[in-house]
Amino acid sequence: MRRILAQARKELRQVSRDRLTLTLALILPLLLLALNGSAISLTVENLPIVVQDLDSSDVSRRLIDAFRSSLTFQIVELAPGTSPETPLLENKARAALIIPPGFADDLNRGKIAETQILVDASDANTANVLRGSSTAVIRRFGASLLKAEPKLPIKPNIRFWFNPGLDSQLYIVPSMLAVGLALFPPLLAALAMSREGEQKTILQVYVSSISAGEYLLGKIVAYFVIAFAEWVLCLILAYFLFGIGLRGDPSALFVCTVLYLLTNVCFGAMVGAAIPNQAAAIQAVQIVGFLLSYLLSGAIFPISNIPQGIRWLSNIIPARYYIEVVRDSMVRGSGWSGLWLAPFAISAIGCFFFLVAWLKMRRMQLEA
Amino acid sequence: MEKLARWLALFKKELRQISRNKRLIVMLIVPPTINIVLFGFALNPTVTDLRLGVFDQDATKSSRELIDALTSSGAFAVAGGYLSENEISNDIGSGELDAALIIPPDFSRNRQMGRTADIQILVDAVDSNTAAIAASYASRIINEYNQDLVLSAPRRPGSANQLIPSGAGKSLDRIKPNVALLYNPGLKNSWFIVTGLIGALLVLQGSIVAAASMVVEKEVGTIEQLLMTPAEAGEIITAKIAPIFVLLTADIALSLTVARLVFGVPVRGSLALFFVSGSLCVLSGIGIGTLIATFVSSQQQAQLMGFFVNPPLVLLSGATTPIEAMPGWLQPFTNLNPIRHFAAVSRGILLKGTGLDVLYPNFLALACFCVVLVGLSAWQFRRQLR
Numbered sequence: 158m159r160r161i162l163a164q165a166r167k168e169l170r171q172v173s174r175d176r177l178t179l180t181l182a183l184i185l186p187l188l189l190l191a192l193n194g195s196a197i198s199l200t201v202e203n204l205p206i207v208v209q210d211l212d213s214s215d216v217s218r219r220l221i222d223a224f225r226s227s228l229t230f231q232i233v234e235l236a237p238g239t240s241p242e243t244p245l246l247e248n249k250a251r252a253a254l255i256i257p258p259g260f261a262d263d264l265n266r267g268k269i270a271e272t273q274i275l276v277d278a279s280d281a282n283t284a285n286v287l288r289g290s291s292t293a294v295i296r297r298f299g300a301s302l303l304k305a306e307p308k309l310p311i312k313p314n315i316r317f318w319f320n321p322g323l324d325s326q327l328y329i330v331p332s333m334l335a336v337g338l339a340l341f342p343p344l345l346a347a348l349a350m351s352r353e354g355e356q357k358t359i360l361q362v363y364v365s366s367i368s369a370g371e372y373l374l375g376k377i378v379a380y381f382v383i384a385f386a387e388w389v390l391c392l393i394l395a396y397f398l399f400g401i402g403l404r405g406d407p408s409a410l411f412v413c414t415v416l417y418l419l420t421n422v423c424f425g426a427m428v429g430a431a432i433p434n435q436a437a438a439i440q441a442v443q444i445v446g447f448l449l450s451y452l453l454s455g456a457i458f459p460i461s462n463i464p465q466g467i468r469w470l471s472n473i474i475p476a477r478y479y480i481e482v483v484r485d486s487m488v489r490g491s492g493w494s495g496l497w498l499a500p501f502a503i504s505a506i507g508c509f510f511f512l513v514a515w516l517k518m519r520r521m522q523l524e525a
Numbered sequence: 526m527e528k529l530a531r532w533l534a535l536f537k538k539e540l541r542q543i544s545r546n547k548r549l550i551v552m553l554i555v556p557p558t559i560n561i562v563l564f565g566f567a568l569n570p571t572v573t574d575l576r577l578g579v580f581d582q583d584a585t586k587s588s589r590e591l592i593d594a595l596t597s598s599g600a601f602a603v604a605g606g607y608l609s610e611n612e613i614s615n616d617i618g619s620g621e622l623d624a625a626l627i628i629p630p631d632f633s634r635n636r637q638m639g640r641t642a643d644i645q646i647l648v649d650a651v652d653s654n655t656a657a658i659a660a661s662y663a664s665r666i667i668n669e670y671n672q673d674l675v676l677s678a679p680r681r682p683g684s685a686n687q688l689i690p691s692g693a694g695k696s697l698d699r700i701k702p703n704v705a706l707l708y709n710p711g712l713k714n715s716w717f718i719v720t721g722l723i724g725a726l727l728v729l730q731g732s733i734v735a736a737a738s739m740v741v742e743k744e745v746g747t748i749e750q751l752l753m754t755p756a757e758a759g760e761i762i763t764a765k766i767a768p769i770f771v772l773l774t775a776d777i778a779l780s781l782t783v784a785r786l787v788f789g790v791p792v793r794g795s796l797a798l799f800f801v802s803g804s805l806c807v808l809s810g811i812g813i814g815t816l817i818a819t820f821v822s823s824q825q826q827a828q829l830m831g832f833f834v835n836p837p838l839v840l841l842s843g844a845t846t847p848i849e850a851m852p853g854w855l856q857p858f859t860n861l862n863p864i865r866h867f868a869a870v871s872r873g874i875l876l877k878g879t880g881l882d883v884l885y886p887n888f889l890a891l892a893c894f895c896v897v898l899v900g901l902s903a904w905q906f907r908r909q910l911r
């Protein structure tokens with residue numbers, strides 16, 4: 158035990174002397190969180206839309222006003238003589254509303270009036286939003302023309318739970334907290350391990366009295382301490398920059414954070430022990446640790462949207478479980494009831510990483 | 526003439542050095558392929574099979590018809606029947622359900638009497654995007670279902686239907702919105718992601734490879750040897766850049782092939798134009814990489830610097846998320862990002878089939894970045910040598 162702590166202290170001192178690495182280690186996760194939290198959003202507002210009003214009647218202008226007053230749209234002038242598709246091709250508008258001639262006449266005669274909406278669907282998600290809100294605006298406007306509200310057979314009352322304002326930061330910030338912690342702590346650990354292999358300082362360790370397991374644990378403890386500091390800083394940033402704090406019982410978050418950080422550090426140590434080359438180790442952590450945690454953990458879109466063929470991969474990614482925990486503690490606040498699986502899954506993956514790292518260390522010892 | 530011979534000798538030296546580096550070749554092929562496939566498959570906002578909990582207090586034929594209407598679209602799948610509102614809200618809270626449908630006991634009676642029957646739909650809005658899409662699906666489905674009910678209902682005096690003007694074919698909608706989805710009628714998000722990602726990959730690959738190959742000379746100290754040769758700083762830099770540039774243009778072809786084969790991304794415009802803009806993108810990436818290399822002294826520092834530069838470059842480009850969703854003050858800055866302009870070009874050429882007449886501002890911007898970045902790094906490099 159004493160030897161483990163001594164090793165950890167040596168490691169921490171080494172890091173604290175390397176000012177550049179230390180600053181980067183503490184600042185990069187914050188930068189990533191701040192950037193991701195504000196830049197990744199799918200809530201689109203003020204989408205530019207052009208209108209071609211071939212009817213130019215009082216009703217058609219009122220329909221355009223209805224679009225103008227909606228938050229989703231922003232009316233852009235259509236230059237006279239241009240086809241409504243041109244601004245879509247030139248990326249000047251995302252959609253075009255075409256009101257055909259005879260629109261007001263049809264309405265006056267009690268016929269169903271037609272409108273056409275061209276949507277630039279090259280961004281599928283935004284196109285989906287555009288389709289939904291434009292039909293909603295038209296439907297609402299159509300209903301407002303009737304003297305009395307039509308009695309609907311069924312009226313749906315939709316309520317949004319936990320996030321009534323549909324604020325996408327509540328979804329993205331917890332995920333990015335987890336993704337940042339899946340990148341930087343293992344990166345530092347991998348660098349430290351592969352440096353020993355690269356510079357052959359690992360030989361000095363073998364001649365000392367410390368065992369492979371103790372040595373490994375010492376490193377893990379040291380980088381866990383740094384990772385924990387990163388976590389605390391990220392929580393503070395999330396609170397002050399995005400106004401997202403903790404809700405409900407924080408014990409689940411605390412337990413799972415400790416396990417999650419240990420697992421990630423173990424992953425870094427494993428990569429570092431397996432690849433005695435710093436540049437290659439960074440690449441490996443980046444691709445496996447970061448990319449998979451970013452893409453296959455449900456960080457941006459739900460896991461159920463991933464095609465079956467690669468969806469199973471998400472089960473072996475610790476960030477997948479941890480994101481659920483953070484989301485629960487920061488948004489839902491419903492505590493342990495939905496989270497009991499997370500600590501077991503995370504520790505199982507962590508133990509596997511530790512075991513492989515330990516075996517690699519032992520092998521290195523024999524080879525050296 | 527002598528200059529050219531000297532430059533060619535340097536170029537050959539670089540080419541030989543690179544072709545011996547097996548890891549570099551692997552790096553040029555594997556990460557772009559993995560990235561395009563993973564991003565294209567994983568970043569998928571299509572909402573299907575949302576777990577819907579049902580608390581049907583009415584339990585009649587008409588309530589079951591409503592449930593069928595909701596699930597038949599594929600957006601919702603019934604995850605279980607519930608016997609109390611409490612149970613349902615617990616399961617939404619613990620994340621076992623994405624949405625819940627609560628049908629009150631007087632549902633079918635209200636329907637028979639011609640009164641409006643209220644139902645409740647609860648959506649777990651932690652994921653705001655999915656929640657908004659789910660809600661718009663639900664209201665569209667119920668709206669269509671209402672339409673069917675009104676059209677099929679026998680007209681009775683005093684019933685709800687009388688309020689609908691007779692000429693309107695009893696329809697609830699007075700105005701019909703005909704939505705046409707252009708350029709990507711199947712709403713495949715992979716087309717959006719992949720066309721944006723190609724530019725991000727070209728810039729990242731360019732910057733990583735260029736930084737690495739410049740720093741190696743610095744680290745090993747061979748840069749002094751290069752300086753002792755009669756070659757000038759500009760020649761050294763361009764001879765270093767040229768082979769990387771040639772190799773990376775192969776990545777344009779590779780990523781487009783993967784995008785076509787795996788996701789069926791169309792090529793509706795000029796392929797030549799796509800390659801020209803791709804090479805401009807690669808060149809700006811190389812410029813960023815050489816610029817980074819002039820600031821650092823080791824591989825490790827170069828890579829850590831890369832962590833500072835690359836994520837913002839990718840995130841603030843609109844390559845994978847719409848620019849309109851970024852905070853307003855941030856949006857103008859995306860114009861300074863080569864990836865943003867390439868995304869516009871590649872979506873224009875591949876999806877919309879537009880040409881230079883529409884895309885020339887983006888081309889000009891890309892060319893500007895190349896000139897400025899490569900010029901700046903050559904200047905920095907020369908200054909450091911003095």
